[in-house]
Each structure stands twice: as C-alpha cells, then as structure tokens.
Amino acid sequence: MSGAEFGYQCRDCARSLALDQPVFRCGCGGLLDLAPFPVDLTAAARLEERSLFRYAAALPFRAGTAPWREVSMGEWLTPLVPLDPRRPEVLVKLDYAMPTLSFKDRGAAVLVTQAKAMGVRRIVQDSSGNAGASVAAYAARAGIGCEIYVPEATSARKIAQIAACGAAVKVVPGSREDTAAAALEAAGRPGAFYASHVYNPLFHQGVKTYVFELFEALGRMPETLFVPVGNGTLLLGVQLGLRDLGALGHIHRFPRVVAVQAEGCAPIHQAWTRGKVVVEPVPNEGTAAEGIAIAAPARGAQILAAIRELGGEVVVAPEAGIGPAKEALAARGFFVETTTAATYSAFLAAGGAAAFPGTVVLPLCGAGLKSL
Ligand SMILES: *Cc1c(COP(=O)(O)O)cnc(C)c1O
Ligand SMILES: [Zn+2]
Numbered sequence: 001m002s003g004a005e006f007g008y009q010c011r012d013c014a015r016s017l018a019l020d021q022p023v024f025r026c027g028c029g030g031l032l033d034l035a036p037f038p039v040d041l042t043a044a045a046r047l048e049e050r051s052l053f054r055y056a057a058a059l060p061f062r063a064g065t066a067p068w069r070e071v072s073m074g075e076w077l078t079p080l081v082p083l084d085p086r087r088p089e090v091l092v093k094l095d096y097a098m099p100t101l102s103f104k105d106r107g108a109a110v111l112v113t114q115a116k117a118m119g120v121r122r123i124v125q126d127s128s129g130n131a132g133a134s135v136a137a138y139a140a141r142a143g144i145g146c147e148i149y150v151p152e153a154t155s156a157r158k159i160a161q162i163a164a165c166g167a168a169v170k171v172v173p174g175s176r177e178d179t180a181a182a183a184l185e186a187a188g189r190p191g192a193f194y195a196s197h198v199y200n201p202l203f204h205q206g207v208k209t210y211v212f213e214l215f216e217a218l219g220r221m222p223e224t225l226f227v228p229v230g231n232g233t234l235l236l237g238v239q240l241g242l243r244d245l246g247a248l249g250h251i252h253r254f255p256r257v258v259a260v261q262a263e264g265c266a267p268i269h270q271a272w273t274r275g276k277v278v279v280e281p282v283p284n285e286g287t288a289a290e291g292i293a294i295a296a297p298a299r300g301a302q303i304l305a306a307i308r309e310l311g312g313e314v315v316v317a318p319e320a321g322i323g324p325a326k327e328a329l330a331a332r333g334f335f336v337e338t339t340t341a342a343t344y345s346a347f348l349a350a351g352g353a354a355a356f357p358g359t360v361v362l363p364l365c366g367a368g369l370k371s372l
Contacts, residue, residue, distance in 0.1 A: 006060040008201065009035040011302065019060065020118050024187065024199040031299060034060060034201045039244045041212065051076045052106055052209040058244055059110060059205055068113040071142045073099040075109050080217045083332060083362070090353050091222065091361045092329075093214065096336060100130075100137045100161070101367035103210065104197065107233060108134035110206030111195050116142040120193040126150070126183030128176055128291055129158030130366055131197040131233070136167035139195075147192075149183040151176045153290060155337075155371045175284065177296050198231045198298050207237025208244065214361060215245055223358025224256040228343045228365060229268055229314075230292030232303040235259055239306040256356070257312035259303075260346040262289035262339075263319045267296065268303055272314040277304055288322045291339030291366060321345035326368075335368030 008017040012030030017023055026032060037060060045057035051072040053059070061067065079094045095103035104127075112135065115123060125135045126149035139146035146167035150159060151174070163169050170186075172179040180198075187194030197203040215221060221242075227235045238257065245251045261269045264287030271279040279300025287293050297303060307314060317325075325348060326341035343362050353360065 005062070006037055007035045008032040019114065019202075022118065022120065022193045024194040024196055031199065031302065032201055034205060039248070041244065041248055041250070050074055052109060052206065055209050055212050058208075058212065060202065067117040068109065071113045071116055071138060072109055073105070073138070073141060075099055075105045077213055077217075078103075080214065080361070083329075083334075087353065089359050091359060092334060093210070093361055093363050094334070095210065095363055095365050096340070096367035100133045101370060102130035102134065103207070103234060103363065103365045104131045104134035105138070106209055107131075107197055107203030107206040107237070108138045108195075111135070111197075111200055111202045112138035112142050112144070114202050115139075115144060115193050115195055118193070120144055122147070122192055123195045124149070124183055124187045124192045125195045125197075126179050127197065128179075128230075128293070129154045129162075129370070130291060132167070132169075133158055133161045133165070133370075135195050135197075136162045136165040139167065140165040147186065149179050149186070151179045155290070157370050157372065161370070176294060177281075180298075197233050203233065204236045204240055207233055208241035209237075210234065210363070211238055211241025211245065215250065218359070221245070221251050221255045222361045224258060224356045224360040226258045226260055226343050226347055226360065226362045228289075228292050228339070228363070229259045229261055229303060230294035231297050232299050232306070234363065234365065235303060236299065236306055239310060242310065254310045254312075257307065257310045258346075258350070258356075259307055259312055259314045260292075260343050261314065261316055262287035262292055262322075262342050263316045264289075265293040265295055266316050267294070268300065268307075269314045269316050271300065271304055272307065277301060279304065287319060287342075289317065289339040289342035290371070291337065292342065315346050315350050317342035317346035318349050321349055329364070330368065334364055336364050337366035337368055337371040339371070340364050340366045
C-alpha cells in the first residue's frame with residue numbers, strides 16, 4: 001500500500017506526505033486527505049475475495065499485493081433488505097452484521113492493514129465506542145498492541161467488547177472532546193500510531209465500500225441515502241464512494257443525501273441552517289444517540305463541504321422519537337443500538353416514505369446488544 005502512487009495530501013497547504021509515515025496531521029496543522037488516485041470498479045477488477053478487499057482496485061493498494069491477508073475478518077456485503085416486506089422502496093442495509101457489529105469495521109480493516117504493513121507495534125485510538133471496538137479487534141488479529149480512549153459515558157457493553165479483545169481501555173472523565181484531547185496527547189508519544197477514524201483518511205477509504213456494495217446490489221444508486229453524522233466517518237466515505245462511481249461514469253448525478261444529527265447535539269445542522277462554512281462547537285445537551293454526539297467535529301468544515309458537493313441536506317432526529325424508532329425497528333426484527341435508531345427517527349420526522357420518492361436506504365450501523 002505504501003507505494004509512490006498513494007499518499008496523504010494536506011487540506012490546508014496541499015503538501016504531500018508518504019503513506020508509510022505514522023502521521024495523522026500535516027506539519028502545518030492541517031487535516032489530511034488521501035491524494036486522488038485512479039480506481040477500477042469493473043467486475044474484472046473485483047478480486048475473488050470474501051471481504052471488502054474484493055474492491056482493492058478502488059482502494060489505496062498496489063496491484064498484486066494483498067497486505068490485508070493477515071488482518072481481514074471477512075467483512076463484506078452486508079444484507080440490503082426492505083424494512084417492511086410490503087414496502088420494497090424503503091431499504092435497510094444491515095451494517096451491524098459486520099465482525100464487530102458496526103460499520104466501523106470497513107474503515108478499521110483498511111487502516112489496521114496499513115499499520116501492520118508499516119510495522120506498527122502500538123496503536124492509539126479514541127472513540128465513543130464502536131470505532132474503538134473495531135480497531136481493538138483488528139489490532140488483536142494483526143498482533144498489534146492497542147490502547148483505546150473512551151468517554152466515561154460510553155456504554156459498558158462497548159467497553160467490555162474493547163477490553164475483551166485485549167486492548168487497554170482508558171476511560172476519560174468529561175466529554176467526548178476531553179477524550180479526543182487525551183488520545184491526541186498519547187498519540188504524540190514515541191512509538192504510537194494514531195489509528196483515528198476522525199484524522200486518518202484511510203478509514204474513510206474503507207468506509208466507501210458501503211456505497212460500492214449498494215451499487216452492486218441494486219445495479220444503480222437509490223434515489224435517497226440517509227447518513228447519520230457525528231464526526232462524518234460514514235458521510236465522508238459515502239462522498240468518496242459516490243465520487244468514484246461518478247468518475248467511472250456509473251452514475252450521472254448524486255443521490256439525495258440526507259445527513260442526520262441528534263437533536264441534543266447538532267453542530268453540523270446548526271452550521272448548515274445558518275449557511276456557515278465552518279462548524280461552531282455546541283454544548284452537548286444530552287442525546288440518546290451517544291454514537292453521533294460530537295459537539296466539536298474536527299472535520300466539520302469538510303463535512304459541510306461534502307454535503308454541499310453532494311447537493312445534500314441535514315435533518316435532525318427528534319430525541320422523543322429515538323426510543324419509539326428503536327422499538328419500531330425491533331418490532332420488524334431489526335435490533336439496533338440506540339444511536340442507529342436516530343436515523344429512522346429522523347426519516348419518520350422528515351415525512352417518511354411519502355417525503356422521499358423512489359428507493360430510500362437507511363443504514364443500520366450498530367447492533368442492539370451494544371447499548372441495552
Ligand atoms: C460511528 C457511528 C456513526 C457515525 O458517526 P460518525 O461520528 O459520523 O462517524 C453512526 N452510527 C453508529 C452506530 C456509529 O458507530
Ligand atoms: Zn499542511
């Protein structure tokens with residue numbers, strides 16, 4: 001993966017950095033993206049591989065190499081099914097059917113593959129739970145030491161999942177932002193690799209396979225994609241995937257992308273409705289959707305730009321609707337974590353199927369057993 005054809009690129013000063021450096025930010029302080037690279041999504045380019053690495057020709061891997069072999073846990077092709085069998089136009093994609101029970105495995109598989117290829121011995125990461133569980137599991141599989149920082153409000157079950165994989169769990173008092181600060185400090189110590197789903201753009205590369213799978217399953221893009229947004233892991237992955245499909249001529253316009261925030265913590269929604277290009281932090285007023293409660297998203301401006309590029313919109317999941325939405329999903333057999341119910345709550349509050357003509361896809365990002 002560390003070939004000359006792939007590299008990081010600073011969003012602020014456009015400087016290029018080699019992929020095989022343990023960096024997470026440019027020297028100027030800017031956030032890193034991956035420099036654009038050619039992708040191939042033809043059937044011929046797809047590998048005989050029972051994992052998302054079947055799309056390796058659209059990921060930053062040199063052809064003929066397979067560095068994921070000792071890392072992948074067979075994460076791939078999650079089910080795409082009607083929410084209600086009598087209403088085939090509203091589909092749910094069961095990304096909770098991933099190895100660690102959330103879609104974060106898409107990004108962690110790619111990022112930990114790179115860490116392993118670089119000979120990293122110790123990974124540091126912070127998350128409100130699912131990204132930590134993913135990175136901990138993939139680090140365990142790759143034989144890399146792992147330290148995960150989580151806010152004190154993290155569900156006990158997510159902490160148990162992280163610890164069970166052998167990672168050192170550091171519970172940080174205070175907010176999600178306090179946790180991020182503690183992880184940043186630890187990441188700065190010698191020998192640590194900051195495997196952040198927020199800062200490291202390789203994570204977003206893995207997440208874009210969500211879009212490839214949709215396209216492959218349907219043979220086209222659905223009219224509307226709902227996307228929960230906190231730090232933008234899924235949203236920025238969706239943007240990359242849609243760009244790739246566009247560049248290859250598979251789609252000629254973007255689907256309607258509806259970004260979802262929780263009512264109790266909605267800085268992106270606030271900035272969007274005020275027409276801003278940067279995101280002002282908001283106080284977290286408390287939300288049942290802990291997984292997307294990001295009061296000061298590091299990639300806020302990039303998230304707003306992505307929504308603008310895609311011609312998308314931002315809606316809010318009413319807090320009062322999240323519990324009932326979780327029950328309604330479970331009543332159809334889909335037992336999701338509370339954060340994931342916010343997406344369905346937002347869909348219903350925005351008018352449901354009647355408000356979104358054509359096919360709508362709601363991602364079910366995390367499993368119910370994570371947050372009883
Ligand atoms: C990570 C995650 C999201 C998306 O959150 P971001 O902060 O935007 O990455 C949504 N739902 C669940 C269950 C998650 O784990
Ligand atoms: Zn820079």
